[in-house]
Amino acid sequence: MSPSELNLKPELILVCQVSPTFNINKKLESSLRRTLQTSIDSFEFWRAGLVLVRKGRPPVRWHATKESQTSEKPDADRWLKLCNYLSTPENENGQKFLEPLNPVIATTLPVILKAGEPVGTMEIGIFDIDIQSAQYMLVKAVSLGRHMADIMQESFFQRQKDLHLRKLAVWLEMVNTISSTLDILQVLHVVAQLTADLFSAKSCIYLLDEGDQTMIPAVAVGSYDPALKKKFKALRGTKPFPAITRAIKTQQPVLVTPHNMQRLLTPDIINNFEYGWMVLAPILSKDKTIGVMQVDRPLESTGFDHEETEIIFAIARATAIAMENARLIEMLGQKEQLLHQLVNKLITAQEDERKRLAADLHDGIIQSLIAIWYRLQRITPASESDPQKWYGEISDLTNVLSEQIQDIRRILYDLRPMILDNYGLIPAVESYVHNLQEKHNLPVELVVKWKDRRLSTKIEVTLFRILQEALTNVMKHAHATRVKVKLTILEEEVSLIVEDNGAGLDTSLLSIPQSQNRLGLASIQERALLLNGVCNIESRPGEGTRIFVKIPLAGFNDQIASQ
Numbered sequence: 385m386s387p388s389e390l391n392l393k394p395e396l397i398l399v400c401q402v403s404p405t406f407n408i409n410k411k412l413e414s415s416l417r418r419t420l421q422t423s424i425d426s427f428e429f430w431r432a433g434l435v436l437v438r439k440g441r442p443p444v445r446w447h448a449t450k451e452s453q454t455s456e457k458p459d460a461d462r463w464l465k466l467c468n469y470l471s472t473p474e475n476e477n478g479q480k481f482l483e484p485l486n487p488v489i490a491t492t493l494p495v496i497l498k499a500g501e502p503v504g505t506m507e508i509g510i511f512d513i514d515i516q517s518a519q520y521m522l523v524k525a526v527s528l529g530r531h532m533a534d535i536m537q538e539s540f541f542q543r544q545k546d547l548h549l550r551k552l553a554v555w556l557e558m559v560n561t562i563s564s565t566l567d568i569l570q571v572l573h574v575v576a577q578l579t580a581d582l583f584s585a586k587s588c589i590y591l592l593d594e595g596d597q598t599m600i601p602a603v604a605v606g607s608y609d610p611a612l613k614k615k616f617k618a619l620r621g622t623k624p625f626p627a628i629t630r631a632i633k634t635q636q637p638v639l640v641t642p643h644n645m646q647r648l649l650t651p652d653i654i655n656n657f658e659y660g661w662m663v664l665a666p667i668l669s670k671d672k673t674i675g676v677m678q679v680d681r682p683l684e685s686t687g688f689d690h691e692e693t694e695i696i697f698a699i700a701r702a703t704a705i706a707m708e709n710a711r712l713i714e715m716l717g718q719k720e721q722l723l724h725q726l727v728n729k730l731i732t733a734q735e736d737e738r739k740r741l742a743a744d745l746h747d748g749i750i751q752s753l754i755a756i757w758y759r760l761q762r763i764t765p766a767s768e769s770d771p772q773k774w775y776g777e778i779s780d781l782t783n784v785l786s787e788q789i790q791d792i793r794r795i796l797y798d799l800r801p802m803i804l805d806n807y808g809l810i811p812a813v814e815s816y817v818h819n820l821q822e823k824h825n826l827p828v829e830l831v832v833k834w835k836d837r838r839l840s841t842k843i844e845v846t847l848f849r850i851l852q853e854a855l856t857n858v859m860k861h862a863h864a865t866r867v868k869v870k871l872t873i874l875e876e877e878v879s880l881i882v883e884d885n886g887a888g889l890d891t892s893l894l895s896i897p898q899s900q901n902r903l904g905l906a907s908i909q910e911r912a913l914l915l916n917g918v919c920n921i922e923s924r925p926g927e928g929t930r931i932f933v934k935i936p937l938a939g940f941n942d943q944i945a946s947q
Contacts, residue, residue, distance in 0.1 A: 862886025
């Protein structure tokens with residue numbers, strides 16, 4: 385829902401520090417005013433203002449409002465406070481001009497306006513809106529700020545544009561964006577805007593769906609009117625056109641000209657977008673194409689030379705770095721959250737096991753031992769007593785003790801099967817599967833290869849616990865009628881496969897940390913990873929589940945359990 389639909393009145397303030405010699409002409413002022421008005425008309429800001437700070441000279445400011453473009457002024461208190469702060473000499477060299485105003489969200493951009501001068505900064509702040517909406521609107525505000533900086537650069541360079549300085553500005557902004565944010569959408573917006581401004585062209589970025597390799601239109605900047613943007617978004621889910629396919633396969637930029645356009649573009653693309661000259665640069669991550677950056681100019685303009693093509697490809701590579709950083713940070717966050725949940729599960733399971741053990745000991749074994757003790761107290765060598773009665777009582781007590789011994793053995797087996805330590809993994813697995821079938825009436829087919837091989841204690845315990853967790857999940861969630869367990873021990877590796885014909889699951893849920901009922905499968909994966917192994921979980925709703933675990937034996941040869 386847009387801010388206007390929520391009756392919010394967000395305000396945008398930009399503060400840019402420039403050289404005292406920077407002159408403001410009528411053309412520059414008109415361009416900046418139009419850009420501010422664009423933020424009102426197109427970017428859903430209620431008010432927007434720009435302040436230029438020049439050391440030793442009064443600040444210059446412009447603003448635009450939604451209610452009235454000329455008469456209505458922004459928040460008087462906020463602007464008065466800002467102007468007073470900027471007019472104070474000791475604040476002229478400040479780095480955080482907007483900080484005293486307490487914006488909801490703020491960021492900075494590097495700005496180069498003159499060769500040989502230090503890189504300046506532009507502060508961008510958003511006010512009078514909730515933080516979630518502010519984060520969404522900051523992407524647009526950054527593109528707007530970058531565009532304003534380019535307008536000021538154009539005003540300074542005029543016809544003697546220093547292309548190398550423009551390139552430096554682009555790379556500085558690129559580095560700043562990559563290092564200052566992990567919001568991939570903001571990265572793509574800024575990169576596309578920078579590229580479009582640098583080459584006086586339109587720029588868009590397509591991402592590729594990992595599953596079916598269809599196109600995902602991510603961002604488009606430049607002269608995209610509402611109708612053109614609608615056509616751009618309509619490409620979601622379609623197959624890449626030939627030029628993109630070539631960029632994906634060759635992992636090199638593809639140059640589209642009026643001469644080869646019929647071969648590299650489809651008729652629909654040509655008719656809908658009226659392309660003239662294009663560069664399509666693959667966005668590569670780990671030798672895999674994850675997206676394509678497209679830069680295009682109309683037919684009546686000039687095409688792209690070799691240097692421009694290489695710069696666009698370099699920008700695409702930098703974009704891939706930013707996307708990979710964001711993905712890794714997101715994965716790290718999910719991993720950390722999952723580990724927290726696994727630790728909580730472990731602690732909870734440990735406490736539940738202690739409660740169960742205490743209850744078993746107190747309500748069963750302890751009570752029986754107390755009863756035995758009382759009955760033994762009644763057995764005395766009195767002369768009037770009949771020894772035959774003693775023998776009957778002792779026989780009953782022997783039976784009771786035998787039952788308690790069995791209960792103690794069951795408790796010890798649940799804690800850690802002695803058969804696992806004494807005889808190894810294979811007998812322990814066979815015993816566990818046999819007991820499971822008897823207790824739960826669950827048909828389990830067990831296939832074992834290389835029965836007489838012992839492994840290290842760490843590997844045997846890990847595989848046994850993985851099997852326990854897998855079969856526990858089958859009983860709790862799968863509602864299966866058939867289970868197959870296959871354990872294979874080779875010279876270099878050991879593998880375990882657990883298959884069932886149960887309810888199955890959506891494997892995409894495994895990557896969501898909040899899926900509490902998937903923690904059992906997550907713990908299986910973590911146990912395998914701790915031994916440098918792999919764990920693959922294949923499943924579909926209604927089609928059962930297959931868990932495959934493989935652990936290498938290299939490095940564990942010196943830890944083989946004694947026979």
